Amino acid sequence: MALTLVLGVALRAASALLMTRAALHPLPVAGINGGPGHPRAPLPPSAQRAYWRMATSWDGWWFRSIAAHGYPAALPTHDGAIQHNEWAFLPAYPIAVRWTMHLTGAGFAETGAAIAVVSSLAAAILIVVLLTPRVGRWAAVACAVLVMAAPASPTFQMTYSEGPALLILVAVLLALDHQRWLTAAALMLVAGLTRPIAAPLAVVVAVVVLARWRSARPLRAREWIRIASLVAACAVATVAWQVIAWVRTGDFGAYSRTEASWHDADRIIPFVTWLDAARRTVGHSWGLPWLVGLIAAYVAVLVSPVASRLGLALRTWCIAYLLYIGAFSDFVTSDVRFALLLFPLPAVLIGAAARHRPPRSAQIAAAVIVAVAFLTLQVFWINDLLRPTTVMQPV
Template structure:
């Protein structure tokens, strides 16, 4: 029946609002339970509240940036290497949240309202991105899974993820419609909200290659070639510009890279440098060593996982239905993570930009399948809130 109720954009916004509000009420209840379970060993302490959970961890960094800006002198730890600092976080979310806070009574309110509204907007855009590929009913279910998913707590936290998703999903929608002009605005918005715009640059490169080889069946005018090349260059420029800004502000050309490595070095020591792909290889050895398993087995598991994901993106019928833009983005973002990321507990959060793949899970028409997926989403959400917020007491319980 969803396709009959969603014939107008206003009906879409209203229907998804009902879905989203219901999901946020559920998450609020889970937050309340987590606050009650928070004990003296938790980062939040025995007197945790919904508000303290919502503004913890990276939310504190964004708040600090909104109030104090970025450091002009990099902090160092006892080992004499650069310590964690605000240059790891992009400026649009904290500054926009702070601006809202001046109207709403303070930064915490502004940050939470911004995350809530952005999560709703992302839900709406996700529906429009998927509906022509998988139909209204499946697109609605994809939104239901998204709004109630394992990472849905982020829509009620002082994190930039939901705002980044708005820009990303709008960019994918614009690309699917070949409305290239919008991307000149959306790419900088993505790039200065959260790291990841270099993955979009890779997407544009792959998109241009695919369009070139298919140009006889799908004409590729010169004007579109110019847009694709220019937008790819813009995404690269935006992606690397933050390193330049950090270098200028601090007088240290390695400021941004050293800042990012500060989080990794707490796992592997102060001598760790950056080499593409090394993060996943090093982390595989670290994790399998902690689990008492052979490192070689970890590399085999990593290889099998990469091959399985690549196979799903290339051949899985439900994924193929989502369209080339979504599949190319998913592949590009996963390659980006393999290149630069050191996987630990925040890996779950960093997978949120793969949200459009929720459409593939929604494609099967069995009612019991969809109900089962929804139950799994809510169970996963509670697990994430419980582990990362209610407990939050060890290095592997970091959002």
Template sequence: MARVLTRAAPDAPVRARPRRPAPRPAVRAALLGYLAVRAVGVLVLVHQGGAAGAAHRLSGMWDARWYRQIALHGYAGTAPVHGPHGLYEPYAFFPAYPLLVRAAALLLPLGAAALAVAWAASLAAAWGIFAVAARLYGDRAGVVAAALWGVLPSAVVEGAAYSEALFTAFAAWAVHAALRRRWVAAGLLCAAAGLTRPTGLALALAVGAAALLELAPRRAGPGGPGAGPAGAVPVRRVDPRALAGALLAPLGCVGFISWVGWRKGRWDGYSRVQDAWQTRFDFGRSTLVALRRLLAAPEPVWLADVVAAGTLLAAVVLLVLSALRRQPPVLLLYSAAVLALALGDAAYFSSRARFLLPAFGLLLPLATALARTRGRAVPAVLLGAAALVSAAYGGHAVFVHPDAP
């Protein structure tokens, strides 16, 4: 009798059998593809401002100045700055990235150390994004996903002295560990992410919820562990590693916020520090006001605001597609939480595209669609065109736009 071979639908995540570690050629292809698209952005920056000017801006603009000062002087030694709405203090910035910069500065000048840590983190993030996508949808989708992350509108920040690349690296590998049910590793990576950016709460929520699902009641089949003579019965299998992962996940973020509260002498000290930046969660009210202003205002608007609005709307559509294509709960919940924070934030509308950089799961519907095309020409052409557009906007964000990218 002839054997009938079947294949899973391209959009369906492969969960039935564990995948072997991705072959080295696929990993190399993902990292080289990511470096290629980011090289386009670097060349545009060098063309606009020269090598020294580009490096100076990437290592010293806006938040990068704060991270460098914290790396050099610590929190206590970094002087606050008077702003229009209060006193800007270094406690608004999480410690993981400046600590790594401080360590790298033992071997490199401070600016070079800040950029070296950011670029190393961006490669780790691209690798992690590849690993997640390859595990769910195959190696080709993983390679495309890593390149897509490098052509996002705010991808220039991935090579700047900002913490987004480091956070995305921790987040991608935490999700990968959760998909493999390595809960302790996932929890530790979540804790590290929570020491990198406040978005760590979104990651902790997703990984913690996925870990706790492992503790939910299961049904044992006939003859299985816990099954009675009448057949399947409910059983509860408590995995101590899942419980440990859920408990570890929020420790980094909660720990730093608690430490800031202790330093400020009040339980809501971190929120009060953020008041100077007018950063708070207003459930999307400010976002709606900004969108209405873009549509109705007669005066010219900044390109960054248009890009932010387009990125937010695209992210909502991609989240719906991710849900329809049944992404694993840990990935879907993480993407939804990051998007909710970006939509609900009250400050810096033009930075919303940057806030969405860690939401790599939203790229997977696009990655799988491109990976299904026959041949390599179509993905290569589209990614190349996207790299040029991203590079042009990156040059605008670094050298033209007056606010933070």
């Protein structure tokens, strides 16, 4: 555990240096300077302010608004179109930030970043606990560290909810692993208000419950009740935020219409952004077959012996969550960050999840190669997707 924490902290320090360097040389973004959620800001006077400006940028601006003012009672519109607004962001993280700010007297940037970092480090520890029985202690630590080194891992030190979401996600999967149904039910309710992951997690719950029902050990009445409570919690977690947004604004589709505004559309059409990207890459005629082929190849790898040691729940999560990302997210810009929650995949990349694992030396070599690739991509992610900071809120 100590090694995981030390390496995790070291990686956050390295990311901080990369972020500071990029923040000191901001880039303008055409079309959104001064727009909602992206106010124009002067150049930072110091490296420290440059770092904190980047750490609280983009979605962090919205979380700051929620922590300070809550959610609007009506959806903002312009010429009849729903504008970007706070209802796209779930409340557990900004509420936790607000409460911690009141208790400590610290500012939003420090509080939000601290919660994100602590949550991600705690998640790394739980990843080791969850993966050790499957792939062994060394490989489990390697996987946790690779998640902390992933291209979008600087998000874990920004005022974003990815750190808390990863912590809750791994905790739910760990509870399911030990068949602690009521614990999983309580955590599912929290997950449903932290990140939009309740729907793919519900698929995992369904698969795990079905496997338990088909096992040799019979279900007793008390366990049936606990499982029923978990199923009910999954249903509530999946729709809770949509219902809350509806009750608060009076608009039945408040959440979905707000999400669609980030797609510059009236409604979200599943997989449309991925299909558009595929068509831009290989041409209109081949776009759909190419996309279907890539998804099929991904699923084939996860159901093959290459990933067999992950077990049913983790493989189901990796499949269900990727399909959820493809159905409801924008291509590229957000997906790199969303992929942080696919934490079991590094075990596949280094060969630790295979039924017949390669020698330890080969796994170590693979882990080093993946780590170097991740850190290299992290530089590009910071410079190309995170760096446009002339549109950030001053700290």
